[in-house]
Amino acid sequence: MRVGGWMLVAGVTLAIGLGASTLRAASVIDNWASVKAPPAPELKPVKIDPKTTALLMLDYIKQICNAERYPRCPQRLPTVKKLLDQARANGVMIVYTGTTTPNSERADIVPSVAPKGDEPFVKSVLDKFLNTDLEKILKDKGITTVIAVGQLAQGAVITTGSEAAQRGFKVIVAVDGIAAQDDYYEQYTVWHLGNAPLLSNRVTLTSTDLIKF
Amino acid sequence: MGGRFAIIAVALAVAATMICNSVSSSASANDIVDEWSKVSPPPAPAIKQVKVDPKTTALLMLDFVPHDPYCGDRKPRCGATLPAMKRLLGNARIHGTAVIYSVAGKYEASDIAKDVAPAGNEPVVKSKADKFLNTDLEKILKEKGIQTVVVTGTAANGAVLYTASGAALRGLKVIVPVDGLSANDLYEEQLTVWQLANGPGFGGQVTITRSDMIEF
Numbered sequence: 001m002r003v004g005g006w007m008l009v010a011g012v013t014l015a016i017g018l019g020a021s022t023l024r025a026a027s028v029i030d031n032w033a034s035v036k037a038p039p040a041p042e043l044k045p046v047k048i049d050p051k052t053t054a055l056l057m058l059d060y061i062k063q064i065c066n067a068e069r070y071p072r073c074p075q076r077l078p079t080v081k082k083l084l085d086q087a088r089a090n091g092v093m094i095v096y097t098g099t100t101t102p103n104s105e106r107a108d109i110v111p112s113v114a115p116k117g118d119e120p121f122v123k124s125v126l127d128k129f130l131n132t133d134l135e136k137i138l139k140d141k142g143i144t145t146v147i148a149v150g151q152l153a154q155g156a157v158i159t160t161g162s163e164a165a166q167r168g169f170k171v172i173v174a175v176d177g178i179a180a181q182d183d184y185y186e187q188y189t190v191w192h193l194g195n196a197p198l199l200s201n202r203v204t205l206t207s208t209d210l211i212k213f
Numbered sequence: 214m215g216g217r218f219a220i221i222a223v224a225l226a227v228a229a230t231m232i233c234n235s236v237s238s239s240a241s242a243n244d245i246v247d248e249w250s251k252v253s254p255p256p257a258p259a260i261k262q263v264k265v266d267p268k269t270t271a272l273l274m275l276d277f278v279p280h281d282p283y284c285g286d287r288k289p290r291c292g293a294t295l296p297a298m299k300r301l302l303g304n305a306r307i308h309g310t311a312v313i314y315s316v317a318g319k320y321e322a323s324d325i326a327k328d329v330a331p332a333g334n335e336p337v338v339k340s341k342a343d344k345f346l347n348t349d350l351e352k353i354l355k356e357k358g359i360q361t362v363v364v365t366g367t368a369a370n371g372a373v374l375y376t377a378s379g380a381a382l383r384g385l386k387v388i389v390p391v392d393g394l395s396a397n398d399l400y401e402e403q404l405t406v407w408q409l410a411n412g413p414g415f416g417g418q419v420t421i422t423r424s425d426m427i428e429f
Contacts, residue, residue, distance in 0.1 A: 025293040027391040027423065028402035032257035035399040040249035075243065101414060126414040130382060155413040159378060166341050166375075176244035186245035187252045188404035195401075197282060197371040198317065198341045207244060 037187060041194045045210045046172055053172075054093040054143045055084065056164075058128065058150025058157055060113050061104040065151060065179075072179040072186075073151045074110075080149050080177045081113050083208040088116070090213035093141055096121045097128045097156060126159040135167055145170040147211070149177030153189035165199035176207045254403060258410035258421050263388055264428045267308035270388075271359045274302065275315045275344060275366025275373060279326045283317065284367050284395075290402075291367040291395040298365055298393055299328045301424040306332070308429035311357050313337075315344045315372060342368075343375035350376075351383060361386040363427065365393030369405040378408075381415040390424040 028035070059065070060080070065073035087094060096115050098104035106121040115121060122132040129135050138146070146169050148161045157178050165171045173193050180186045194205045245252075276283045277291075277298070284291035305312055314325060314337040322337040331337055338348035345351055354362070362385050364377040373394045377387050389409050396402045409419050 024423075024425070025297065025392060028394075028399050028406055029257050029260055029391045029423075031399055032254070032403065035254060035403045037249070037252060038398070038400055040246050043246060099414075101416075125382060126378070126412075127382060130379075152413055154408055158408070162375065163343065163346075166343055166346055175246050178245075182255075183245060183248050183252045184254055184407075187249060188400075188408070190245055191400070192370060192404055195370075196342070197368045199371075207246070 038191065041191060041205050043175065043206050043210060044204055046204055046206045047212045048092065050090040050092045050213055052142055053145040053147065054095050054138055055087045055147045056160065057094060057096045057113060058148060058160060059097055059099055060110050060150060061098050061108040062110050063102045063104055063108060065110050070151060070179060070181050076177060076179050077110065077112055079208050083149065083174065083177060083211065084113055086213060092213065093143060094119045095137065098123045100125055126155050127163050128156060128160045129163045129167065145172060147172040147174060149174050151179040153178040153180035154185040158189045158192060161193050162196065162199055165202040171203045173203060173205050174208045174211065175205060254407065258406065260391060260421050260423055260426065262426045263420050263422045265361055265388065267310040267429045269358055270361040270363065271311040271313050271354060271357065272302065272305040272363045273313050273365065273376060274329060275376060276317050277326045277329050277366055278316055278320045278324045280320065284326060288367065288395060288397055294393055294395050295326060295328050297424045301390065301393065301427065302329055304429055310429060311359060313353060315339065317341055342371040343379050344372060345376065345379040361388060363388045363390065365390060367395045369394035369396040370401040374405045374408060377419065381418045387419045388422055388427065389419060390422050390427060392424050
């Protein structure tokens, strides 16, 4: 009798448990710790047409690209400067961006990669196409391909890179030219841009030393 | 004598190879692809109970089309979200919350999965991943006085990620139920949830929740 009572309780508890679990499919939150990253993507060599390509220098502003705030950004500057010099030498259009949080202007770009002459500067949060002339600036010059470097990887780079692809541009992402506050952000930015549905067919993952002008 | 030269030559060749390898690896050092296998995700974000105002909230049902590459056989994780989304949709309609759909590619409103299909004159917009791009979505939301969107659908790392981000950037509050998004695999869902919970620039406008934790 006593045993039977316990079995009844156990049975009801089990039934409630089963009911709840069938009602609710497991979400990623339930499986969070067991999620494994896919293999690293292959980086591909790229040959640039200087006439139709623009280098997007995303948010290299001194307020955030500094050793105290995001040290991985200044660490990548020598590599990015090399790419910038090469791009300029080959007549590639260079476009700079800043953001409103924190508010930043053209003069705030870190000196080692600062704009020259009339290289354009646009300002917006994350998506540099939103509320700016960026699309017009690029299309007026006949640009069909953009190279995205900058920080934050999961901010300006992932958003502007994706938006560029959705606006019909080819997007080249140099993985050694993007920076975030930690490696998880950089990893999923790279993976996402290389694999995102509907737009990854316009994205090429590469590194600065695999870009030929 | 000749043997000794051969040994020295081999040793020099090995040393030269090692130096070359170390130079070339340091030249491309410390990018994320080199670090790839060492990366582990941060802890899961907290999912929160949320109460919405039915009059100023819209439920966005994105790309629930039962064909690949949307909610078709190749993405069983999408089909698994439909029962919970059907309940959420029913709840939203009962409370008079606006429901807005999207489709992509060659599909139209009539292709949306029957269980969660549009009713009456619920709007359907058509665009790639970011449903604000080249659609009336922003206008529709403004005309209805919407201040909060609940974003569900597939792909998590496509329509959901971009439309939720786009909504936050346009000043809307964004609610993302984790059981309403789906991708090909968990890594994609995880990066979507993490990005929406922690992405820069969203300024705390995004709440991660579960569909049964949304109260109308």
